[in-house]
Amino acid sequence: MIYFGQVSEVLIDHLFKVLENSKQTGDIITEETCTQGGIQTRNIVDKINPELFSNELKHHIEEYMYQHYDNNIQYKCCVDHVHIIDYEAGGSQRIHDHRITEDHSFIIFMNNSDGKTRIFLDEPCDVESEYGKLIIFNAAHLHEGLPCSNKRVIAVGAIRFIHKTWNGLNNYIAV
Numbered sequence: 001m002i003y004f005g006q007v008s009e010v011l012i013d014h015l016f017k018v019l020e021n022s023k024q025t026g027d028i029i030t031e032e033t034c035t036q037g038g039i040q041t042r043n044i045v046d047k048i049n050p051e052l053f054s055n056e057l058k059h060h061i062e063e064y065m066y067q068h069y070d071n072n073i074q075y076k077c078c079v080d081h082v083h084i085i086d087y088e089a090g091g092s093q094r095i096h097d098h099r100i101t102e103d104h105s106f107i108i109f110m111n112n113s114d115g116k117t118r119i120f121l122d123e124p125c126d127v128e129s130e131y132g133k134l135i136i137f138n139a140a141h142l143h144e145g146l147p148c149s150n151k152r153v154i155a156v157g158a159i160r161f162i163h164k165t166w167n168g169l170n171n172y173i174a175v
Helices: 009-025 050-068
Strands: 002-006 035-040 077-096 104-109 113-120 124-129 133-138 143-145 152-161
Touching: 002 050, 009 050, 009 077, 009 104, 009 152, 050 077, 050 104, 050 133, 077 113, 113 133, 113 152, 124 133
Parallel strands: none
Antiparallel strands: 002 133, 035 077, 077 143, 077 152, 104 133, 104 152, 113 124, 113 143
16 A cells, blocks of 8 residues: 655755755765665754654654554554655666665655656556655565656655664654
C-alpha cells in the first residue's frame, strides 16, 4: 500500500531553505549512497522546524497507520531521519529498501520533474514527481528513483514506532 497526500508550500519553502543552508555549511554526505547524479544532505531532522513539520505530517501518518494496521490500535511514531536529495538532470537513486533502519518511509516531492519513483509492491508502481506530493510506504518495499531529465528535489524520511527508537537517539520529531 502507498499512501498519497499533499503538503503545503510553506513546508516546501522551509525545506528548500534547509537545503540551501546545508549546501552552504557543507552538511552534505560525501560517502557512497544510493544517490547517483545528485547530492544528499546529512540527517537534517534537527534543522527542521519541528512544529511546522509535525503539524504538516501528523494527520497523514495517522491516516496511513489507520489504513495500514488495525484501526483500533493507536501507534506512537516519530520521524528521526530526514534527508533532502537534489538530483541533477540524469540523476537517479539505486534500488534499495530501509527495512533495517525504519518501519515506514516517506517522500515529499519538492518540485515537478519527469523522474519517477518506482516502488515494488506486487507489481512495480511508478509515482510521478509532482510538487507537494507526499507518499508513505512500508520501509521493507524495494524502491528506486528513475533517471530524470530535469532537476528533481525530494525530502525523504524515516517513520519509526517510538518503542523501536535506538539507544542514544536525541533528535526526532514526534508525530
